[in-house]
Amino acid sequence: MSRLLKQQQALLPAPAHELAEQMAEAGYKVTQPRLAVLRAAVALDKAFTVHELEQWLLERNESPGIASIFRTVKLLCDLELFQRIHGLEDCHRYSISGGHAHHLICVSCGALKSFDNCGLRDLITTLEQQTGYHINDHVLELFGHCPRCLTV
Amino acid sequence: MSRLLKQQQALLPAPAHELAEQMAEAGYKVTQPRLAVLRAAVALDKAFTVHELEQWLLERNESPGIASIFRTVKLLCDLELFQRIHGLEDCHRYSISGGHAHHLICVSCGALKSFDNCGLRDLITTLEQQTGYHINDHVLELFGHCPRCLTV
């Protein structure tokens, strides 16, 4: 990693720093376009679209090419550092949250809470017995309004 | 409705017939393009993409314009006769299932079982208390392998 990037990285808020480290550990280079995407994702602090990432970066004149933004988001999803969220209307949002997390998403402002324990084991067992299917994955996302949007 | 369409409709398998009736009750005309989409959806008997609908229809030389296929699928989703299914990778599948159904989908062949009772009420109540969010919608889809694909 170049000296420049080391300096920049030291200034990052902890989450982006950690994400960058995990990219490096996985054998990927921590480049400026990738760092920029991490910074944007951390700063947005919600369930974001690629377009929102791009806008955040454009406003700060540090936007990589759109292809690199998409590539970075995809890479981070593959590394399970980002997660793709299937929404009600658009199904093109992403969040910083690894592995098997579910989300509670404000449909008004995009604010997001993650949780792990979805308590679907009983349902899944019952359905497997009833249908003969083997279930090995699921999507669960909840939508509503966050406390702040409720008071406005 | 013309005599021709009445005759055709009488030959349809029951589900397409019922769907057509519900379209008519909602004030929409039961036209040949729309009937073709219904027939394709019933025949496919799984979670289908618009492309799969089009292929099925093209193979039988009765495909309406692609715009009409999309329009019909959208209309049927709005009428809650079809449902859009958010998949793991692609989120562009549809099924014949109204209202608040969830699905158990074979990732190998697309075979699909629907169910209503998702038993999320307790989880939702707990999360609302913990977070202050008001939850008013959710997406839940299960993925795995159907009995047939398990034996192959």
Added chain:
DNA sequence: GGTAGTGTTGATACAATATCTCAATATATG
């Protein structure tokens, strides 16, 4: 039966999201 009014269609243009190609560039390593 003709005519006006409305809903529907299909071809095409357009849009949004995302991937592919490939020459140019940046990065990590020795």
Added chain:
DNA sequence: CATATATTGAGATATTGTATCAACACTACC
């Protein structure tokens, strides 16, 4: 620093749709 490799960015392409609009098809009324 030199080298090998990974990555980037511009633009073409793909996929999944939606918007436009003239032509068409029912419907109701005359």
